[in-house]
Amino acid sequence: MGLRVIEVNHLTKLFGNAVAVNDISFSVEEGEILGFLGPNGAGKTTLIQLLLGLITATAGEIKILGIDLIKDREAILSQVNFSSSYVSMPTSLTLWENLSVFAKLYGIKNHEGKIDSLLTLFEINHLKDSLTRNLSSGQQTRLSLAKALLNSPKILFLDEPTASLDPDIADKTRTLLKSIRNKSRTTILYTSHNMKEMQEISDRIVFLDQGEIIACGTPNEIIQNFEEENLEDVFLKIARRKVENIE
Template identity: 50%
Template sequence: MPSATPILEADRLVKVFGDSTALEGLSFTVAEGETLGLLGVNGAGKTTAMNLLLGLTTPTSGTVRIFGMDLWKHRIKILRQVNFSSAYTSLPSNLLVWQNLAVFARLYRVPHPKQRIDELLEVLDITQLRNSVTGRLSAGESTRVNLAKALLNKPRLLLLDEPTASLDPDIADRVRKLLRRLQTETGLSVLYTSHNMRDIEEVCDRMIFLHGGKVLAEGTPDEVKTRFNQASLEDFFIGVARGEIEAIGIQ
């Protein structure tokens, strides 16, 4: 059960790229132990929000506080306790899996790195990939290796950008179950973006639906479905994408 203490606080984030406004005053929090889903159709501002939260892009205005500290003032201190995995990044393909993990373990100053790597490979059921070349892994294996990298430093906050994209339903289901288990066992806070509504329903305690750079809906998946009178999140998503659902009931 998530506590009320916010681990992450995004406050009135605005991001303008030239003539286009990607985010219009986005505010939300992630509580300790909570998994928050960030959804939206393409161009809604999810990726921009994620990049602002990771410090990859600077906001036009607004602040990001993580663990109570300003992201830009305490970036290194914060990043030591945060990690990230995305379907759109990969680890150097020409290194072995253990070599990649060893490098990131050193970057994150993981104590007893060899032990931690072995532990994660076992948890993620990829011990057999230890000496494999990273670039020769299947999509499912690669996702799990990326997750191993993201869990190396026992992060307090994990940002996952479409972790199940390009996975078959079986592997996606395994990844979701694994995340749920890790979240329960470690009290990890997670910010999760996905286009897969099943991910959101199964993994997230709460969700935010972005549309045009603003929050269109916020609540538990069930609350959002009820408020917009939709049978499923997928129907809700399609309704927004096709302009059939107006921005009502924003909270």
């Protein structure tokens, strides 16, 4: 068994009377790619925000890299990073300026070489002096991913990172993320609505519904448990069962 880098115990989050996350426990090992799946409102984004300390938990414990999130959030945040297709970077700054600002925020020394190599890796080095507002949405996503890799994070939180990428760049991004995981044992937590992508990239999947874990295992284990042919069918089965229950 590998080193546990994330340990979540009995985590609960209530917004008033609404239960967003209901007494969930799980752990993630070093170098693992864990996918969060579930219908809209299942609690995926809330869970990622809880793990990043952007939302305060109602109950339960989160330990990341052995550190209690409540006790020393800054120590954790310097070793992890985050990218979401719903979050932008200042559009009036050039790519290089944006990455330079974040490199300093993450305390990266001699960051020029690191920025150049990341821009090259994401095939946007030729745009480094362009204003961010002039980038296509796919290029902006790649910039956001470059920002997320600036501090060579031990854990990477990715919220629908390929949502606005064309199939070619999305495929390259997945390959790249796998290669980063293989090279530096980076743990990746991933959300996406692209079932094929989740099946392809995830070592393990946590299936959430109404704030609870309803299934957890490798993609194949989950498909077999639900007696379906692929993850998309599992997803539809859960989502439609919910609709039938409501009706």
